[in-house]
Amino acid sequence: MSVMVGDLMAVADERYGSGGEGKKRAKARKRKLEARDDKDWKERRSQDDRGAKEGGAQEAEKKKRLPPKRMGELSELDFLRKAMGMGFLVSKPWGDSDRYDFVVDTGGRLWRVQVRSTETRLGARGYAVHASVYVGRKIVGLTAKDIDVLVGYIVPKNLWYVVPVRAFVPRKNLWFYPDGSKKGAMFEKYREAWWVMRGKK
Secondary structure, three states: OOOOHHHHHHHHHHHHOOOOOOHHHHHHHHHHHHHHHHHHHHHHHHHHHHHHHHHHHHHHHHHHOOOHHHHHHHHHHHHHHHHHHOOOEEEOOOOOOOOOOEEEEOOOOEEEEEEEEEOOEEOOOEEEEEOEEEEOOEEEEOOOOOOOEEEEEEHHHOEEEEEEHHHOOOOOEEEEOOOOOOOOOOOHHHEOOHHHHHOOO
């Protein structure tokens, strides 16, 4: 090692004072160094606390996000409350083998309704929901054989889009632009369009 004993002694003298210094002076120097160390420790602790809080906030944000299946279940519950609150009679098919989630009775007709939701904005202010299902490994678009209406729920904005199947076939994804779009938003006319299931045009 290239560190000399003299170098170590110099460092020790600088930190704790040489033996030739008076005791009072050495003690004062020691207190000063300890105060500096204490200040450094507090600053590091403060930084660590801030980092922990920021990390905790990010972790909490992740925890807030629900698994897709659970979010879908909650959105179905929201739809049930919304539709029944408007006076629709709503039935839930037994099991989940069908490609529709609810049957809505509007008095003159039964509507097969698929509910899809999203909480994530993609691209330029747009929200997308799937208008498709997996058949094996293949993605198949929903058609009039499967459903009558697709209801898209934009969770963060608490907005509903009620889109008749004829308006989107053969698309496999529907894009909604509640904040506007330069390209135009073809499904905006179906925002809160509960009249669709009352047979109105």
